[in-house]
Amino acid sequence: MNARPFVKWAGGKSQLLSEIRRKYPTTIEKYCEPFVGGGAVLFDVLSNYQPKEVLINDINAELINTYRQIKNNCEPLILQLSDLQDKYKSISDEQRKALFFEKRERFNSLKINGNADDNLEKAALFIFINKTCFNGLYRVNSKGLFNVPFNNAKNPLLCDAENLRACSEVLQNVEMTVGDYSSCKDFIDKNTFVYLDPPYRPLTQTSAFTSYSESGFSDEQQIELEKFIDSISKKGVYFVANNSDPKNTNEDDNFFDDLYTKFLIERVFASRAINSNGSKRGKISELLITNVSKASEFELTAEDLFQLPEYQEIFSEQIGDPNVDNYAKTKVIKDLAKSKNYKPGYFYHAIGGTGESGVGEGLYLGKDSKALFNFYNCEGEFGNDVITYYGFPNFIDLSRMEDFDSFENEAIKEFGKDSKKSYFQKLALAKGYDGIRYYDICATGEEFVLYNTDKVKQISKKAKKQSLEWW
DSSP: OOOOOSSOOTTOOGGGHHHHHTTOOSOOSEEEESSOTTOHHHHHHHHHHOOSEEEEEESOHHHHHHHHHHHHOHHHHHHHHHHHHHHHHHSOHHHHHHHHHHHHHHHHHHHHHOOGGGHHHHHHHHHHHHHHBGGGOOOBOTTSOBOOOBOOOSSOOOOOHHHHHHHHHHTTTEEEEESOGGGGTTTOOTTEEEEEOOOOOOSSSGGGGOOSSTTOOOHHHHHHHHHHHHHHHTTTOEEEEEEEOGGGTOTTOOHHHHHTTTSEEEEEEEEEOOSSSGGGOEEEEEEEEESOOOOSSSSSOHHHHHTSHHHHHHHHHHTOOTTTOHHHHHHHHHTSOOGGGOOTTEEEEEEEOOOOOTTSSSEEEBSOHHHHHHHHHHHTOEEEEEEEEEEOOOEEEEOSHHHHHHHHHHHHHHHOOOTTOHHHHHHHHHTTOSEEEEOOTTTTSOEEEESOGGGEEEEEEEEHHHHTTTO
């Protein structure tokens, strides 16, 4: 299983992952999170990209200690959490509340004493109180003591052993530090992808109660953070940052629009549940700030490519002119891939095979399940299902004819020509890619051939009836 956050974290990014993923670079060999928090983006990157160098940082020393214990002492941690879970389940509601305050007091005592011998117990207590406190909130008073109240949870999963082991596995190559975000500056170079999720600017005075550390995070610190982001961007670093959108409560508040005017700002929506009044929880806009200009994985969509004269000419020669030929027109409408049907991280494959060599042996995928099914079904060679895969393979984009021809010539020169066209696979893998994206006008308008099949996992099959519902 892919690792996922081991704590519930206020402002966690799990529900915004699809938006953030659109800004990932094609490859991530070096990665940094100066405000790691619950780690939703971290675990997504670690599970799907396996970067060679990773640095995570947070000002919250207890959070980083928990990451370290999961990395280095996972099984003893699981034993302690398992004991806590068994005890919690076996007692009454009143006793559970008393247990919570007992463990909260013990956690604060260990926090103050700072004895390294207590770090494993402190990590177990950190996870315990996170799962049993109000909304998974981490809040401290002016003395740095955790003071979030009990949440009356009936059956929280205090020990998710399977996920903790998955987290431990992907964290083995991760460097972890405690401190201010600026301490990451020396690690970050032009080859680093940086994701920043700082404490959000409060939308109202009352929402400022969620103090993440004794010092808080003021407007002056938000301004200093922008200077840091500007400095790493000038190194050639790709970054994505999140923050609150002041316009949720004050349409005239342009604080971040003015502060990050040199970068791209997108407003995305997330459900937030910090308010104790359930009726006041719901979807609000948040800011996605980045210097990554392209939202899509590739420069041109299949639709864009079809508009190029060279591809329209090939289509007309082999299929017909869609302006005068009904079959060709129908094929364009039904069979050519449409970007509106794309979902980040999802690929599809029709059951069966044509026996054509294409670009060598591999898993032939499409990003538009409807176009894929309609094309192969009308050819009469495929079954009734489309298989759904999920993952983030790194494809080299050979959709332009000149790029494809140049790549093929290089592959043949390097590895020699053979009937199975294995030279495509050999060169793609040698260059660090998992597969090839190329344009096949006679199929769905583009194809993705995955050579490194470990980069996706099969998650479902879509039956014929479901596939045809869009007609």
